Amino acid sequence: MKNLHKYFLLMTILLGAASCDELLEVEPEQSLTTSASFADENTSFASLMGVYSLAQDFDVLGSITAVISEYQADNVRFVGSFPTLQDINNFVTNADNGSVRTIWQDHYRAILAANAVIANVPGVQDPGFTDAERAQFIGEAKFMRALLYHNLVNLFAQPYNVSNGGTPGVPLVLEPNILNGETVFPARSSVAEVYTQMEKDLTDALAALPEKYSSADQTRGRATKGAVNGLLSRLMLYKGDNAKAVQYADAVINNKAQFALAGDFTFYDGNTAEDIFSIQMTATDNSRTGAGGWSGYYLPAARGGRGDAAIGADLLAAYDQDNDKRFTTLTFSGTDASGVAAVFTNKFKDGATNTDNSPILRVTEMYLNKAEALVKSSNTVSQEAIDMINPLLSRAGLSTIGTSDFADANALLERILLERRKELAFEGHRRMDLLRNGKPLRTSGAGAGSSSAGDPKVILPIPQREIDLGAALPQNAGY
Numbered sequence: 044m045k046n047l048h049k050y051f052l053l054m055t056i057l058l059g060a061a062s063c064d065e066l067l068e069v070e071p072e073q074s075l076t077t078s079a080s081f082a083d084e085n086t087s088f089a090s091l092m093g094v095y096s097l098a099q100d101f102d103v104l105g106s107i108t109a110v111i112s113e114y115q116a117d118n119v120r121f122v123g124s125f126p127t128l129q130d131i132n133n134f135v136t137n138a139d140n141g142s143v144r145t146i147w148q149d150h151y152r153a154i155l156a157a158n159a160v161i162a163n164v165p166g167v168q169d170p171g172f173t174d175a176e177r178a179q180f181i182g183e184a185k186f187m188r189a190l191l192y193h194n195l196v197n198l199f200a201q202p203y204n205v206s207n208g209g210t211p212g213v214p215l216v217l218e219p220n221i222l223n224g225e226t227v228f229p230a231r232s233s234v235a236e237v238y239t240q241m242e243k244d245l246t247d248a249l250a251a252l253p254e255k256y257s258s259a260d261q262t263r264g265r266a267t268k269g270a271v272n273g274l275l276s277r278l279m280l281y282k283g284d285n286a287k288a289v290q291y292a293d294a295v296i297n298n299k300a301q302f303a304l305a306g307d308f309t310f311y312d313g314n315t316a317e318d319i320f321s322i323q324m325t326a327t328d329n330s331r332t333g334a335g336g337w338s339g340y341y342l343p344a345a346r347g348g349r350g351d352a353a354i355g356a357d358l359l360a361a362y363d364q365d366n367d368k369r370f371t372t373l374t375f376s377g378t379d380a381s382g383v384a385a386v387f388t389n390k391f392k393d394g395a396t397n398t399d400n401s402p403i404l405r406v407t408e409m410y411l412n413k414a415e416a417l418v419k420s421s422n423t424v425s426q427e428a429i430d431m432i433n434p435l436l437s438r439a440g441l442s443t444i445g446t447s448d449f450a451d452a453n454a455l456l457e458r459i460l461l462e463r464r465k466e467l468a469f470e471g472h473r474r475m476d477l478l479r480n481g482k483p484l485r486t487s488g489a490g491a492g493s494s495s496a497g498d499p500k501v502i503l504p505i506p507q508r509e510i511d512l513g514a515a516l517p518q519n520a521g522y
Contacts, residue, residue: 077219081163084172091160091180094187095265095322097153102146104322104401105330106337108194109471110352115501116473116484118358118464122381123340123351134490134500138507138522147506150195151216157191159219160184175251182251185244186266190274190403196237198503199519202479203282205497208235211517215240230515231505238282245271245278254301262301263314263321264400269295269302270320273404276412281479285416292413295319295406302406304434308372311390312400319404326396337391337399341469343377347394350378353385357486358468361461368440369465388469402470410435411463418456424449432462439465474501 080090098104107128114121114132121132127142136143161184164177192213200212214229215237232240249271255262276291295302305317314321322330330336342348354374362370372389379385391399414431418424424446433443449455463476477484484494484501494501499521509516 077159077163080159081167083167083169084176087160087164087167087169087172087180090156090163091183094153094156094160094184096328097149097156098187098191099322099324099328099330099401100149100153101330101336102142102149103153103191104194104403106340106401107142108146108198109401109469110337110340112197112471112474113469114352114355115490116477117486118355118468118473119352120355120379120385121352122379122383123349124380131503132489134494136500136504136522138504138510138518140504140506143503144506144508146198146503147195147509150191154188154191154216155219157184157188158217161188162219178251179253182248183266185248186252186271186274189241189244189248189278192237192241193274193278196234197475199505200234200237201502202475202496203234203238204479204481205234208233208238208282210234211519212237214514214516228512228514231517238278241278242275245275254298259314260323263318264323266320267301269298270404273319273409276409277404280412280416281475283419285420288416289413289420292409292416295409296413302409304406304410304438306438308368308438311402312392312398314400317406318400318402319406319409321403322401324398324400326398329397330401331397336397337401338394338397341388341391342394343379343385343387345377350380350385350387353377353379353387354468358464359386361465363441366440367465368438369468371440390469405467405470407435407466408472411459411466414459415456415463418452418459422452424452424455428455428459432459435462435466 079086081087101107110119111128111131113119121128123129123132125142127140130136130140131142161181164180164184167177192215195213201210210233211231212234213231215232216229217240248266249268252266252268252271254268256265256267272291272294276288276295279285279287279291301316302319303316305315310317312321324330324336331339338346338348340348340352343350364370374386375389377385377387390402393399410431414425414428417428417431426446429444429446436443444458449458460476460480464473467473467476474484478496478501481496483491485491490500493499499519502519504522505516505518510518
């Protein structure tokens with residue numbers, strides 16, 4: 044899979060300038076490339092690989108959106124020098140923020156690539172291209188489209204628990220949008236409508252996808268049934284459908300042939316049974332080849348990064364620093380970008396060639412999803428939920444817990460959220476975990492007092508250029 048990203052060229056040619064700030068004005072000659080990109084099974088496969096490659100982009104799933112989701116909350120202390128990222132960190136972002144604009148554009152470029160596969164694969168003329176293979180390609184593209192929309196709606200819209208999904212979401216673009224040179228300006232769909240489409244794409248994909256592929260990097264780096272179930276579990280948890288969150292988590296947890304909770308913390312970037320789905324990186328093909336992806340932010344200069352994103356004081360205080368292996372084995376001391384002594388995560392180790400995969404879905408998250416959903420649905424000190432947490436505590440070298448340790452369901456829920464924070468730190472979960480549970484992103488510093496779900500600056504602005512071009516995109520409040 045890591046080498047398969049090389050097939051992105053055809054989709055780059057096909058989409059060319061087609062980004063959402065040009066929604067979507069296509070030169071007449073560009074339409075000629077569609078037939079070349081979907082001439083047969085091989086070119087269709089190349090186009091599908093282009094979707095994965097575009098999703099690998101630095102501003103999509105290649106690291107920066109996850110880094111923002113950590114430092115906009117309370118896990119990371121950001122001291123980077125990039126003004127556009129500083130503005131997000133300081134809750135003073137403007138609608139003309141260049142980083143925000145690029146995040147928007149690059150997500151839609153990848154979505155358009157997925158749309159092209161979904162629209163064109165059924166009509167490919169190739170007698171060797173079986174119906175099952177076509178369905179699989181379309182299923183992979185639908186999984187990726189759902190994942191891309193999941194990231195977009197989390198960044199640019201309020202969480203589902205605000206007005207039950209009734210607030211403005213993001214535009215749902217479901218066609219390739221190569222429309223005889225016409226410009227298309229889709230309106231914003233509601234958050235609920237975006238969730239409905241994501242769920243539809245994922246349930247459509249489930250039957251068509253395989254359990255695994257021929258190699259570990261493909262099994263962990265391409266869409267599988269397990270990846271669909273994992274993303275559905277997260278989606279349902281975020282939506283508040285706790286029964287389905289448990290159902291889909293169980294589909295992963297109970298699939299012992301493909302997935303297993305790691306016994307220690309050596310699994311990072313290893314394409315092991317702990318990994319459900321990861322964006323694959325190599326030294327020659329990564330989210331920011333030659334300039335630093337995950338490690339550029341999370342490692343100090345002495346280890347090949349910049350030291351922009353050290354662990355925040357609030358998270359440091361949450362660890363049992365003497366006994367918790369998530370601290371003793373996954374952190375180290377160094378100097379941050381401002382020259383101050385700091386503690387850093389050791390999850391992303393490669394500051395030389397940037398080969399750290401992007402961890403999108405892991406088995407550990409399924410245990411945490413199930414535990415949280417069980418407590419919320421039963422409003423009890425659930426033994427079954429505790430049974431999901433104890434293996435994580437044992438792995439971390441900590442004492443296990445029992446029902447007698449909690450006065451009520453809320454106390455157990457708080458413990459589950461704490462373990463979720465420590466297990467998934469630096470992987471991009473913290474911001475949404477706080478917002479969807481009614482907690483502020485920060486209790487001190489910039490944003491304190493105005494960083495809870497529904498507040499303006501907890502979400503990114505719609506890029507001003509989109510609005511200036513005439514798109515029907517009402518701006519988010521506060522911008």
